[in-house]
Amino acid sequence: MAKTTLIENGRVICPGQGIDKRLNLLLAGGTVAELTEGRPEADETIDATGLIVAPGLIDMHVHLREPGMEGAETIATGSAAAVAGGFTTIACMPNTEPAVDNEAGTEFILLQAERAALARIYPVGAVTKGRLGRELAEIGQVSRAGAVAFSDDGSPIHNAEIMRRGLEYARMFDRVVIEHCEDPDLSGEGVMNEGTMSTILGLPGIPSASEEVAIARNIILARLTGARLHVAHVSTAGGVELIRRGKAAGAHVTAEVTPHHLALTDECVRTYDPVFKMNPPLRTADDVAALRDGLRDGTIDVIASDHAPHPPESKQVEFSQAPFGVIGLESLLPVAITELIDEVLDWPGLIATLTVAPAAVLGIDRGTLRPGADADVTLIRPDQRWTLDVERFRSRSRNCPFHGREVTGRAVRTIVGGNTRFRAD
Amino acid sequence: MAQLGEPALEWTRKHLLGLEDLSAEELDIILDTAESFREVSTRKRKKVPTLTGKVVVLMFVEPSTRTVTSFSLAAGRLSADTVSFSKGGSSISKGETLVDTARNIQAMGCDVIVLRHSAPGAPHLLARNLECSVVNAGDGAHEHPTQGLLDMFTIRERKGHIEGLTVGICGDIKYSRVARSNIWGLTKLGARVVVCGPATLIPDGIEEMGVEVFHDLDEFIPQCDVINILRIQLERQKSGLFPSIREYARVFGINSERLERAKDGLLIMHPGPMNRGIEITPAVADGPHSVVLDQVTNGLAVRMAVLYLVCGAKG
Ligand SMILES: [Zn+2]
Ligand SMILES: [Zn+2]
Numbered sequence: 025m026a027k028t029t030l031i032e033n034g035r036v037i038c039p040g041q042g043i044d045k046r047l048n049l050l051l052a053g054g055t056v057a058e059l060t061e062g063r064p065e066a067d068e069t070i071d072a073t074g075l076i077v078a079p080g081l082i083d084m085h086v087h088l089r090e091p092g093m094e095g096a097e098t099i100a101t102g103s104a105a106a107v108a109g110g111f112t113t114i115a116c117m118p119n120t121e122p123a124v125d126n127e128a129g130t131e132f133i134l135l136q137a138e139r140a141a142l143a144r145i146y147p148v149g150a151v152t153k154g155r156l157g158r159e160l161a162e163i164g165q166v167s168r169a170g171a172v173a174f175s176d177d178g179s180p181i182h183n184a185e186i187m188r189r190g191l192e193y194a195r196m197f198d199r200v201v202i203e204h205c206e207d208p209d210l211s212g213e214g215v216m217n218e219g220t221m222s223t224i225l226g227l228p229g230i231p232s233a234s235e236e237v238a239i240a241r242n243i244i245l246a247r248l249t250g251a252r253l254h255v256a257h258v259s260t261a262g263g264v265e266l267i268r269r270g271k272a273a274g275a276h277v278t279a280e281v282t283p284h285h286l287a288l289t290d291e292c293v294r295t296y297d298p299v300f301k302m303n304p305p306l307r308t309a310d311d312v313a314a315l316r317d318g319l320r321d322g323t324i325d326v327i328a329s330d331h332a333p334h335p336p337e338s339k340q341v342e343f344s345q346a347p348f349g350v351i352g353l354e355s356l357l358p359v360a361i362t363e364l365i366d367e368v369l370d371w372p373g374l375i376a377t378l379t380v381a382p383a384a385v386l387g388i389d390r391g392t393l394r395p396g397a398d399a400d401v402t403l404i405r406p407d408q409r410w411t412l413d414v415e416r417f418r419s420r421s422r423n424c425p426f427h428g429r430e431v432t433g434r435a436v437r438t439i440v441g442g443n444t445r446f447r448a449d
Numbered sequence: 450m451a452q453l454g455e456p457a458l459e460w461t462r463k464h465l466l467g468l469e470d471l472s473a474e475e476l477d478i479i480l481d482t483a484e485s486f487r488e489v490s491t492r493k494r495k496k497v498p499t500l501t502g503k504v505v506v507l508m509f510v511e512p513s514t515r516t517v518t519s520f521s522l523a524a525g526r527l528s529a530d531t532v533s534f535s536k537g538g539s540s541i542s543k544g545e546t547l548v549d550t551a552r553n554i555q556a557m558g559c560d561v562i563v564l565r566h567s568a569p570g571a572p573h574l575l576a577r578n579l580e581c582s583v584v585n586a587g588d589g590a591h592e593h594p595t596q597g598l599l600d601m602f603t604i605r606e607r608k609g610h611i612e613g614l615t616v617g618i619c620g621d622i623k624y625s626r627v628a629r630s631n632i633w634g635l636t637k638l639g640a641r642v643v644v645c646g647p648a649t650l651i652p653d654g655i656e657e658m659g660v661e662v663f664h665d666l667d668e669f670i671p672q673c674d675v676i677n678i679l680r681i682q683l684e685r686q687k688s689g690l691f692p693s694i695r696e697y698a699r700v701f702g703i704n705s706e707r708l709e710r711a712k713d714g715l716l717i718m719h720p721g722p723m724n725r726g727i728e729i730t731p732a733v734a735d736g737p738h739s740v741v742l743d744q745v746t747n748g749l750a751v752r753m754a755v756l757y758l759v760c761g762a763k764g
Binding site for chain 2: 218220221222223224225226227229231296297337340343344
């Protein structure tokens with residue numbers, strides 16, 4: 025007999041099934057057995073009184089740094105950070121050293137994920153060989169090896185012709201192309217948002233136009249090819265509007281936003297602390313408002329962390345010398361709850377951006393508590409007040425812009441395939 | 450006016466990172482203190498014992514002869530010990546981080562680090578990580594507070610006041626730390642600041658720093674009581690920010706003919722080094738309006754005041 029677990033008295037929110045109700049959830053042998061008002065017998069009972077019972081959360085934009093940059097993160101430490109943040113599933117970007125652009129590289133990720141045995145990990149393969157933007161990678165074979173999406177993230181695909189071919193080719197395998205939308209010529213030497221703040225600070229700016237020009241180009245190419253385009257980490261008001269219009273015009277375009285772009289502005293850079301340096305950069309309050317509107321009206325489908333670990337010494341330097349990127353696996357959920365609940369999204373809306381929506385973009389059968397689905401469950405205590413402390417993070421890196429922030433709500437238990445992989449003390 | 454050798458009671462800042470954060474009162478304290486020090490330079494023995502036993506380290510990661518000389522003389526006149534630390538001869542060129550290098554210097558016992566660096570915010574990085582005082586001697590395109598102060602000192606000396614004047618800044622505003630420090634300091638003391646330059650060298654959102662923007666010199670010049678002409682970096686032409694040196698000189702160069710429409714008593718300033726014949730003609734640079742050499746002299750007094758105040762702030 026398979027082991028059974030009953031999660032009782034919780035508020036079950038499963039946006040994929042339109043459920044938001046006090047129900048008991050029975051797991052049996054690694055799958056969801058039933059959602060019921062009754063109280064079936066079980067080997068183990070978890071009292072979820074006061075908790076939200078959600079499908080296992082998905083972070084579709086994570087950099088795990090292995091292979092090649094294990095000083096910043098490994099698949100094992102990244103997996104530990106994922107489950108601690110409430111994520112049962114993550115998709116990892118291929119900008120490692122070497123880049124994940126072939127079968128062997130893809131299989132290596134899956135093998136290391138299996139060894140870590142914490143979260144489910146889906147590799148994203150590179151669109152072009154070595155992420156150099158010149159020749160297409162072996163997208164067919166890499167798909168067969170297990171990549172669910174393709175992206176050169178870390179860099180944009182500069183050449184519009186290569187982008188077009190990548191979209192066309194990935195479409196054959198029903199794979200989405202996740203694009204870091206940026207025009208590198210317009211970004212130039214920029215290290216922060218271009219505007220009054222960059223002028224005051226004397227730092228070279230990255231104009232909003234750099235993102236907007238690329239989003240516009242890529243939506244046009246998605247329409248040309250009929251392929252699926254996912255806009256990574258949209259950060260500008262203009263970008264949101266382009267995606268809104270693209271969707272209305274029938275392009276197969278989806279988009280994600282990060283908690284830092286939803287919660288912080290370029291005012292943070294005033295301290296010259298590189299913990300606020302990422303690409304795309306923190307923008308203005310007007311952009312933050314537009315991103316929130318985009319979430320509200322469904323223009324933006326997904327919230328993702330763009331978890332980008334860097335070792336502490338690399339951020340202890342002059343702002344312009346520091347690498348781009350911040351970690352987010354362990355801060356995403358509490359920051360999203362604190363910043364968005366009631367003001368921007370209701371609970372089912374927020375859970376959807378972290379479950380069904382990313383599952384649909386990646387084309388994976390996850391993010392639901394439908395009977396028969398894998399028993400991936402995240403228990404959330406919505407009202408717990410606490411302080412984010414990077415010293416307690418599982419990630420190997422500490423570059424979190426939310427360190428020290430008072431937040432409300434957190435994942436208290438993360439269950440993957442019926443097994444508890446994280447429990448808050 | 451502050452008494453020599455007695456720290457100004459009102460001064461509480463350990464660092465001087467920029468003029469943006471300073472109040473009008475704090476700016477006045479520095480300028481008044483500088484005035485009292487300027488007299489020292491006219492003495493036969495140009496030295497006071499004010500900072501005896503203090504160590505001032507001149508850490509110039511980006512080369513500069515003028516500013517390092519001025520700080521070095523300023524520290525010397527206050528009887529502080531100075532050590533120079535430039536890029537070529539130091540571990541900075543051997544891959545050590547700025548913070549590590551500065552911590553090593555601090556461990557040898559120093560009271561003030563004067564830092565010149567090409568990265569904006571580099572002095573802030575040191576101020577966050579060190580115990581000693583940090584004085585910004587120019588950080589990239591961010592600020593050059595002692596240059597701003599010496600410009601203000603020179604204007605105040607020549608005009609008797611700053612409030613109510615229109616001060617123009619002409620040229621490459623985008624990459625200029627001198628422009629930023631001048632804008633913050635002058636607007637705080639009640640001047641109207643106007644800037645003029647090619648659209649490609651006027652940065653986004655500059656109006657929100659409290660200035661008006663012009664692109665036509667002939668419209669700009671007649672409004673100004675003072676014009677601070679910035680050095681044009683010839684590299685900017687190569688990166689496509691203006692078409693040619695010849696065109697720049699024609700459209701944005703200040704010459705005697707253009708100054709015919711200027712107000713009486715116009716002051717011409719330049720932070721140096723000058724590209725004679727490009728942003729400024731020799732006739733203007735050496736002409737009756739020019740106070741360029743006063744700026745250099747006053748720089749010494751201002752830097753003495755700054756070193757004295759930041760040392761005193763620590764008690
Ligand atoms: Zn990216
Ligand atoms: Zn990324």
